[in-house]
Amino acid sequence: MAELQATETPTTTKQDERAAFPDVLRTFLWNVTVDRASDVHLHWYEGRMHVFHRVDGSVHKKRILSEIEGRQLANQLKSAASLGAVRAFGPLEGQILWPDEDGTKNLRLTVVPIGNAESLHLRVLKAPANKWDISRLGLTPEDRARAEGLVHSASGLVLVTGATGSGKTTTIYSLAALLNQHARMTYTIEDPVEFRLPFAQQIEVDEAHGLSMYEGLRTILRMDPDLILVGEIRDRDSAIVAARAALSGRLVLATIHAQDAAGAVDAMHYLGVPYYIIGTSLQMVIAQSLLRKLCPSCAQGRPLYAEEEETFRRFNLAVPSEVKEAVGCDACSSYGYSGRTGAFEVVKVDAEIRRLITSGAHQDDLQDHFRELKIGTVMRDGLYKVARGQTTMDELFRVFGTPGG
Numbered sequence: 001m002a003e004l005q006a007t008e009t010p011t012t013t014k015q016d017e018r019a020a021f022p023d024v025l026r027t028f029l030w031n032v033t034v035d036r037a038s039d040v041h042l043h044w045y046e047g048r049m050h051v052f053h054r055v056d057g058s059v060h061k062k063r064i065l066s067e068i069e070g071r072q073l074a075n076q077l078k079s080a081a082s083l084g085a086v087r088a089f090g091p092l093e094g095q096i097l098w099p100d101e102d103g104t105k106n107l108r109l110t111v112v113p114i115g116n117a118e119s120l121h122l123r124v125l126k127a128p129a130n131k132w133d134i135s136r137l138g139l140t141p142e143d144r145a146r147a148e149g150l151v152h153s154a155s156g157l158v159l160v161t162g163a164t165g166s167g168k169t170t171t172i173y174s175l176a177a178l179l180n181q182h183a184r185m186t187y188t189i190e191d192p193v194e195f196r197l198p199f200a201q202q203i204e205v206d207e208a209h210g211l212s213m214y215e216g217l218r219t220i221l222r223m224d225p226d227l228i229l230v231g232e233i234r235d236r237d238s239a240i241v242a243a244r245a246a247l248s249g250r251l252v253l254a255t256i257h258a259q260d261a262a263g264a265v266d267a268m269h270y271l272g273v274p275y276y277i278i279g280t281s282l283q284m285v286i287a288q289s290l291l292r293k294l295c296p297s298c299a300q301g302r303p304l305y306a307e308e309e310e311t312f313r314r315f316n317l318a319v320p321s322e323v324k325e326a327v328g329c330d331a332c333s334s335y336g337y338s339g340r341t342g343a344f345e346v347v348k349v350d351a352e353i354r355r356l357i358t359s360g361a362h363q364d365d366l367q368d369h370f371r372e373l374k375i376g377t378v379m380r381d382g383l384y385k386v387a388r389g390q391t392t393m394d395e396l397f398r399v400f401g402t403p404g405g
Contacts, residue, residue: 024069025076029098032124033105035062035333040122042074044114049073055333056292056340057165074111074120081109088113100126108192127195128170132177137170138341138385146348147286151175156283157246159233160255161264167290167342168255172229173197175253185224189216190231200229213238221245230254236272243273246281260378261285261347262366265357279358287345289378289399291391295332299324299389308393315380320387325394341390343382343399347375 021029032040037053044050049070051063065073075085081094088111096107108123128136134144150158158175160168173195176186181199188197191205191213203216213230214237220228221241233239233256246252258264264285268278301322304312312319326336347353347370356366376384382396 021080022076024073025080028073029096029107031062032122033098033100038124040124042070042077042120042122044070044117044119055335056337057290058292058335058337060335074118077109077120077122078111081107083109083111088118096122125194132170132174132197134174134178137167137174137344139344139346140381140384143344143346146346147175147284148178150284150348151178151251154283155246155249155251157243157252157254157281158284158286159264159268159282160253160286160288161258161261161267162255162288163257163259165290166288167340168288169194169231171286171288171342172253172255176200176227176229179227184226186227186229187220187223187225188229188231189213189220190229193231197229205231214241217241217245221248221250225250228252232256233268233271239268239271239273240277243268243277243281246283247277258287260287260367261345261370261375262363263287265366266363269360275360276358279354279356282349282354282357284349285345285347287347287378288342289382290340291343291382291385291399292337292395293339293341293390294324294326294392295329295336295338297331298327298329298336300327301325301389304393311393312383312387315377315383317380317383317387323386323393324389325392337391337395341385343378343385345370345376345378345381 032053035053035055037055039054041052041054041059042049043052047067049065050061051065052059053062077096078092078094079085080096083092083094090113092111094109096109098105098107106125108125110121112119134148139147160171162168176197186197186200188200188202189205190202193202193204196202203211203220205211205213205216213235217230217238218241228245228250230238230242230252233242233254242252242254256264256267258267264287265278265282269275302325304319304323308323309319328334328336332338349357353369356369379400382391382400385391386393386396
């Protein structure tokens, strides 16, 4: 099977453990590891399986398999995930533990029937090697100091918001890791538990057996917690319980879907939390997106275009003499990028912000007030990283849209 030949021969101490996997599957998973893929999509088109890798948030087509090769790979993936090799007639979920040089990756496999075939998705889950080091997220020194100071000194609700896949879970885990977990009772409620946080009691939502996000939160509150992590607030009951838990003296770190900090307030209210409870409980909102970082081995400088200069001026930033652009080399597998960094908007809730929230201020009014306080937007932080040569204007516009967006 020429398409699945490994890019290099694995010769590590984990080789014996990997030998238990069939040859086709072992080679496939080795290539996933070498490519640093976070997700793998296996889709059928016109009788052939197309394999896509998501690397640093961007999707790349990697290979096309014949029908026989595709079915063989799909069956081996399902068998390794203890799902059996028979055709799926409903959604299936399982996991594969893949031995890697720096630990064991948890590969979550999802299978859904598509016509006469199956679509497969593989999510690669592995805790970062930096052990949730907040200094690696991409926060400016000022924003990092605000976040660290609040987590160490306050109870209340901290919301981390952004789109799906924007790194929210990594951020709340990194905030939690700032605290001495030996001296605190930490509980999490997640759907699912993606990573293990040392010394935390992590509860996974199991709707089939009556354990919803809401029921999990209610139970945690009866167990005398100091710190609560909520994987995602997405319904009225869990939103209200999380806010009330924060009012009772606990520190609650939670994620919620919204585009920016002001939108996170709106999202909580949309879910049914009264403005006066949001205003009283909320201590900080961190909005974020992820940007691909330039490969340091091949990035090249170039002059700015007129619309790019105008974008910097619009956000009251000095126009740099040049910006970097992606090229591609062997070090980055010709992608031009390697790794990702966050772009952030960090709002610490003060008395005036609390008053505005409690009074039910419109989202636009909150945004205007944040700008009056010189709180930068996620886009502005992204431009700051472009000026420092960490990423490109192309990447910025890919994530945030056109210069007018």
